[in-house]
Amino acid sequence: MTPAALADLLHAVAVDVLTERGLDTAVLPETVTVERPRNPEHGDYATNLALRSAKKAGVAPAEFAGWLATKLEGSDAIATAEVAGPGFLNLRLAADAQAGIVDAVLTAGEHYGHTDDLTGQAINLEFVSANPTGPIHLGGTRWAAVGDALGRVLASQGAAVTREYYVNDAGAQIDRFAESLIAAAEGRPVPENGYGGAYVAEVAQKVVEADEDVLAQPEPEKLAAFKRLGVEVMLDEMRASLESFGTHFDVWSSELALHSSGAVERSVQQLKDDGALYFADGAWWLRSTEHGDDKDRVVIKSDGTPAYIAGDIAYYRDKRARGADLAIxxxxxxxxGYIHRLKAVAAAFGDDPARVEVLIGQLVNLVRDGQPVKMSKRAGTIITLEDLVDAVGVDAARYTLARSSVDQVLEIDLDLISSRTNENPVFYVQYAHARLASLARHAADLGVTADDPDLALLTHPREGDLIRTLGEFPRVLASAASLREPHRVARYLEELAGAYHRFYDTCRVLPQGDEEPTGLHTARLALCSAARQVLANGLGLLGVSAPERM
Structure with a gap:
């Protein structure tokens, strides 16, 4: 029985208990909280249901908990139910109920943990969106790992996810980039406020190879050609880098295209017509202060040119027109500062601001030999995606970037995540999967299978700990999706790997010597198969491989 199933059972029993006594069932919470106690001696699970509901029903929490305990002990799924403290309820599952968790994993396979909770919801997930003026830096690399993992987690709960990259290919930064390329192609120094690094010369060379006469063109045509071709070269490099990193985008949207197609002008005009913008001091303004911004934002400047937010307005309208229910x-x-202004954009179109969510990612720092790693040979002043992958590999990079909350500044110790020790989280988790794969191969050599296991034989405390950890996976996925926190999956995998290693060190899975296989061997092998499946499922959601050998 998974925690979710146990929560449903508790709710049903509570309804029965209150109904039998003529009390109002409306006092029950919509969601019943079920948690694993820190001290396993207190039981397999605990709930505060009585504490949350008793006073509203007009009874003492301990009395309500006692009613629940009596009723639950008549259930085939519950071995014991004990009242603790002022009204907590500690529960131990019956052996058959624990076996149900293993059976659920083996039956669902790669879909274990998936739900249809978000089915019917179309989510546009925009991430990375680095300017096409240089290689993807560490901040963008963090989003490449976290954003891709979040997309996978949301999809596992039934959402239709569109992964989107917004190309900032309009504006002054593109002009400076093109001017830097021209200077490199002509052998001149980097212009003031221009872009440096070896990659600029590489891109400039590719532009010249693509258009051999580009340097002979008049200045306006030459600048336009270097802008267009330079951005194309950088985008090709970015796509290749991201794909090699395991991050795929369904849509690449162009800021320049929004302007050149008239989408920006049409979107702004719609807001003017609807009265969602106001005119003051010769400019058109968005009422973003109504949504928590520190000031209203200029959309059309007094000289008639669009401010940057005008592109954001057209881009949001485009996302909604393509069917997005939620834009992340x-x-x-x-x-x-973008959080409130983007919500104000949604409100300006008559949408609930909750249709927009903005996640802010903090910086990433690299350390090697205890010293900060500061510069890339190719990019000059930044560390790039390729630098990180070259140093530690795709799996270690993705896992490490995804395992911490994006609210935190992340410091990555390159020596640690390159090591093959249990202190390295990605190695610890992958090694657990490889160890399970090796066990399966050994079992096959011995002719031991997990067919038709008697899972009720799994009564050892270490077996129970591992089983209950497996049972937590669906709830972890649901939380990771609802809170937009894929790092919860990584932390769970480390807990699961620990539970498996402790189980394996205590409980012998396969027969030794001339020993004949028993039902317990079969049951433990089935448990190992379930653990291997969940590790693979979780690693897959992070975009990290589940190795068969290490």
């Missing part, structure tokens, strides 16, 4: 923006550490 994953932005860098210096973008806190």
């Amino acid at each position: 923006y994953m932005l860098g550490a210096d973008h806190h």
